[in-house]
Amino acid sequence: MARTDLRASLAERAAAPAVLPALTAGGLTWRPATRDDVDALLELRNLVAETDGEPYRESREELLEILDAPWHRLDTDSVLGHDAAGALRAYGYVETMPGDTARVRAFLWGAVHPDRRGEGIGRQLFAWQEARARQLLAATGKDLPGRLAGFLEDTAPAAKVRLFERAGFTPRRFYSDLERDLRDLAAHPLPVVELDDGLRLVPLGEEHDEPARLAHNDAFRDHWGSEPQTREQWRSGRSTYAPEWSFVVVDPAPDVDALLADPATDAETAAALRAGEPLVVGYQIAARYTADFAVRGYPFGYTDILGVRRGYRGRKVAVALLAAAMRAFAADGMAVAALDVDTQNPSGAHGLYASLGYRKRHGSRLLTIEL
Missing domain, CATH: 3.40.630.30 (Gcn5-related N-acetyltransferase (GNAT))
Known part of the structure; x- marks a missing residue:
């Protein structure tokens, strides 16, 4: 792993954009998530898990705990994409942890409905997430090493793997x-x-x-x-x-x-x-x-x-x-x-x-x- 050059501040290393990228692909309408979105979000997340061969499903209680976590700022760090009929077709959010003391981390989570893949929605959503993650790291005021991170199951579709690779993400750890x-x-x-x-x-x-x-x-x-x-x-x-x-x-x-x-x-x-x-x-x-x-x-x-x-x-x-x-x-x-x-x-x-x-x-x- 390449060493992080700590001569520059984290704000400089994060290279955060002043403005987040636009979300225009697929004609979706975007807004932040709220607790009231739990049922639609649960349906989408579990459909994605089934389609992509993931070995788990989420319960409503588990998802509510994510939405209710006090360190999650849904109004600024999450987006939901709805189609013209109001159906949820994509989601993304960025998570930072309050206890980080040695390295400041920002995790990217998100997915696109299986029926709406291949329209460029995932590329734009991932760019939004990465940009927001860089903003969050730059704003911490912690002059520490930083990390942008995301998880992929071994069954993840090739298009999602390419999103990470094209953005410069490198596999660092493997889990069984x-x-x-x-x-x-x-x-x-x-x-x-x-x-x-x-x-x-x-x-x-x-x-x-x-x-x-x-x-x-x-x-x-x-x-x-x-x-x-x-x-x-x-x-x-x-x-x-x-x-x-x-x-x-x-x-x-x-x-x-x-x-x-x-x-x-x-x-x-x-x-x-x-x-x-x-x-x-x-x-x-x-x-x-x-x-x-x-x-x-x-x-x-x-x-x-x-x-x-x-x-x-x-x-x-x-x-x-x-x-x-x-x-x-x-x-x-x-x-x-x-x-x-x-x-x-x-x-x-x-x-x-x-x-x-x-x-x-x-x-x-x-x-x-x-x-």
Whole structure:
């Protein structure tokens, strides 16, 4: 990856246009999205997912969480294109994250109705999104590296891939959607893990929620592309959260003095230790994506986030969490356990999942322009 020249400010590197490109293709009428558009937007997004072979569908509750997220400025960062009859035919929006501290990111999301492709709508919409993303990065006031980013499923149509390529986006990261069959645990048993030094695996209760966020920010500090999550971000998007499938590993007697003296201990964790709050050292947060069951052809339990504090790696914490989750999935009649992993994960997670019987079902990639 080419190094970003930080001698210029982010505002200069972003090269944001003063005026956004016009949206004229296809004779559509454009306006910002609102919460009232949820049903039309849901119908379009799921039609696109079906047409393009994507392995998931969205629920109304999930989409409302996106529209309602307090850091989303729909009035300036989103557009919907309607035809003469008022039917939604295209959408696009740009998302920035409030917790970014090392690199400021702007994500581009959008699609065109399958019946209206090939009219130049997607090209103009993508140009609008990129221009708006550059404006947002330039306006942050953060003199940090910047990134324009977008995701593509492996099944994405060639025309959409070309949009990214022509704009100068380059594939940076590849992700695998993995599954582990749970239908015959007698023949393919799950591991039994004994944690050492008093570590305890317990269900994720409300008292563990904030400690789990702190553990997450520590666990993902060395992961490519990851940025700290604020409390607001961490608490958002919970319509699919499955607490009955979620677990944490807690150290009930941490060496507080040693942790406070360790320069790798972040300020928020240090404050929590001084306050005597629980020290979560690993977490597995699960989700129930019922809208996807029909797409996959069977019910499944999904590990949304898994992480282990860096100082506690190598102690079978992740294996214990995954085994507990898979047992909970199976007890509820789920046919498989599923999750998504960065194929270059620095913690060796891909090898861990393979050793537990996970196999690839689908893939996606992240494409970026580094600023």
